[in-house]
Amino acid sequence: MQITNIHLIASLIALLVITGCSSSAQVQVAERQFPTVVTKPKAVSASIIFDEQFRGYVAAPNKKTSIDIGSAQTTMLGNAFKGLFSNIEIISSREEVSLDNALVITPSVQEVQVSTPSDTYLNVYEVWIKYSLDIENSDGDQIDSWFMPAYGKTPDSFMLSKTNAIEEAAVIALRDAGAKLLLDFYRIPSVYNWMLREQKLGAEQ
Numbered sequence: 133m134q135i136t137n138i139h140l141i142a143s144l145i146a147l148l149v150i151t152g153c154s155s156s157a158q159v160q161v162a163e164r165q166f167p168t169v170v171t172k173p174k175a176v177s178a179s180i181i182f183d184e185q186f187r188g189y190v191a192a193p194n195k196k197t198s199i200d201i202g203s204a205q206t207t208m209l210g211n212a213f214k215g216l217f218s219n220i221e222i223i224s225s226r227e228e229v230s231l232d233n234a235l236v237i238t239p240s241v242q243e244v245q246v247s248t249p250s251d252t253y254l255n256v257y258e259v260w261i262k263y264s265l266d267i268e269n270s271d272g273d274q275i276d277s278w279f280m281p282a283y284g285k286t287p288d289s290f291m292l293s294k295t296n297a298i299e300e301a302a303v304i305a306l307r308d309a310g311a312k313l314l315l316d317f318y319r320i321p322s323v324y325n326w327m328l329r330e331q332k333l334g335a336e337q
Contacts, residue, residue, distance in 0.1 A: 156196040157295045161302050163203040169215030171314055176327065177219040177234035179270070181226060182206050191244035191261075199244060199302055201261070205309070209239055212310040216317055229270060233330060235323070238266040242279075246298060257297040258285040259305045267323065276322040282309035 189202040210222055221231055229236055240263070247258040263280040284304030286297050318324060 157198075157298055159197070159199040159295055159298045159302065161199065161201045161204040161299055161306070163207050164303070169211055169310075169314065171215045173214070173216055173218045174318065174327075175219075176217050176330075177231045178213065178217040178221075179229045179231050179234050179236045180210070180213050180220060180222045181224065181229075181236065181238040182210070182222060183224060183238070186239060186241070187224075189241050191241070193244050193246040197246055197298065199246070199259075199298060201241075201244075201302060201306065204303070205241075205261075205306055208306045208310050209313065212313045213237070215314055226272075232270055234270045235275070235326070236268040236270060236272075238268075240264050240266070246301075248294070255288055256285050257292075257294075257301045258283070259298065259301040261302075261305045261309060263309060267320075269326065275326050276320055278320055280309065280312055280316075282306065282312065284308055 187202050187206050189200075189205065191199040191201060193199070213222075214220055217235075219231065219234075221229075223229065226236070226238075242262040242264050243260075244262070245260040249255055249257070252258075261282045263282065265276075265278040265280060267275040267278060269275060282305045284301045284307070286292065286300050286304075292300065318327075
């Protein structure tokens, strides 16, 4: 009888997990306080364009799931950019650019993907966010279009609802995006070469 009860409980738990994974989820990622950037910014000016679509971005990775990351990603990337540049303006459109000899950066979301336990048979939720950063100079000449993927997963989703688990994975993915931006931005060859040219021009003047 005890073995039968254990099997029954295990079956009920499995049913609850499967049911939870197949349900719909409307996720609102809170505009929480992301860690303060402690890196020393370089002596570079930048205009960061967070347009209306980016600020209000809601992903729909499948028919049953929506993830509102607009406010959260604006806050997270805004903090990261402030750690990269000593002189920065955050604006809503190209027409508002006011800095001279500056980088003009427009982030956008290319795709968001979600994986649930019912997809992978693992007790985790995963979120992938694929960003693109269009990088120009203040005259409008393109410097680069940089692809920046970000990834996050829950360490364990057993006690989490589907909505909470996806939100947790999305927050981790956003933090991953911020870390990659800080670590890799100045390693982009085209950005590095632009900085060298600007420094040379500044020395000649």
